[in-house]
Amino acid sequence: MKITRLFPLACAALLGLASCSKDSDGNSSKLEVRLMDAPGDFRSVVLDVRQIEVHLKEEKDPDGWKNLGFTPQAINVLEYVNGRSALLVSEDFAPGDLKEIRLILGPDSYVIGTDGQRYDLKTPSGQTSGVKLKLDKATLRERQTYQLLLDFDVAKSIVERGNWRPGNDKKERYLLKPVIRVVAQDLRAGIRGTVTPAAARPQVLAIRSTILGPDTVSTSADASGAYLLTDLAAGTYRVEFFPSTTAPVGQPAYRTAVRTGVVVTNDQITDLGAVSVQ
Template identity: 35%
Template structure:
């Protein structure tokens, strides 16, 4: 598949009458046939202090112990392209693959990257050296029995801050840190932050988990793959705003559910 450079600010396109498009953040009503299982993988971003982080996605593979699969690895029909992770925020996610496969025990997935990875710092672009991901792929554990007639959606939360390593020679190294979560075993936290004329960092934290995301230009945010539990949410506005951080306590998240904290006001 030919690679393309995607700008998520242009996702909202005019379409033919009678066809309805939803944003990348919407949950799909994915269904599987009786004979197969359906798997979908979406990519989102955990924040980092960079202008851009561009990741060259080539392929997603799933290892399934299924009848008729000799080596166990299934190459999915992947939405290959170069994606700026910092645009995967405010509820926007990038669908990487969504297709039916033979049911069976899924041990791992591999996310295979190309050579065109880069980071933009203070307006200057630098190549991201990637030691091994291009050859064998980034391995993430699924450890899930995929049943016929069922659909499974997974979120790959790319931790930008932990994934970019500054080298001594002034270059940058990509050592991807990705948190994989199953939609059925986690929830989402959504809401808005006002005022919204700047970017704010939203973090949900409890004794076991810390999950962060930036707001978009409208102040919207979505925290994906939040394990069930009770969280404190902290909002930190861009320092240029002069506004103080705020917190929201006792935010309850349940597996498979969306928790809407509505509008949070900075002071």
């Protein structure tokens, strides 16, 4: 079965699926960058992320940096705790080794304290040279999805100035000194199952909500009704089944079926069993 990834928000109906699929080089890889957080003693921690880059050559080669397809945005990292993560980048990428990843931060990062007050975060290095994170043995292979999970530690990353007192300038209370652990891994999760009747030959969509909008992976059930979606990131999906044929005369009409709350875990295949579209 051929698996394609679809542009977010582009496919509203079955008739649009063929024109919405994104073609890519059969030898390319897919790179994902995700962000998650360890909880901290704040109501909100908002990072002003302007750019994300990866380094493809030796460490001191200034020409080795490649800008990733990331839309600048403010991200409240406290929304991504307890296993939740924000998808920041998902793009086709040439196979090869990655040496480093760098986040360029803007001047508008801030926290909301437990007192409900906003305090700007000063980022001494993040605004200029960027927050650089070294990667150990990060190799993208052909036709595989590779994920860089940035685990942001709020408690260690936000430092309160020792001489700050209530009544002082709120902009001077906290410094942002990012402490981020990188987890690099091939994505080998998936969803499988069967659709009845097999003659419906449905299109199968697995949809996951992300910070970039819906991320959709699709395939088609084969002649026996079986399907397999691979290279999925861990998370919770809505799986939709769209019949591509009409039922024979005298039989109940085929209909769209939906399964919600499908939990996918990395390195495991989630089996949905049999799903009826009649």
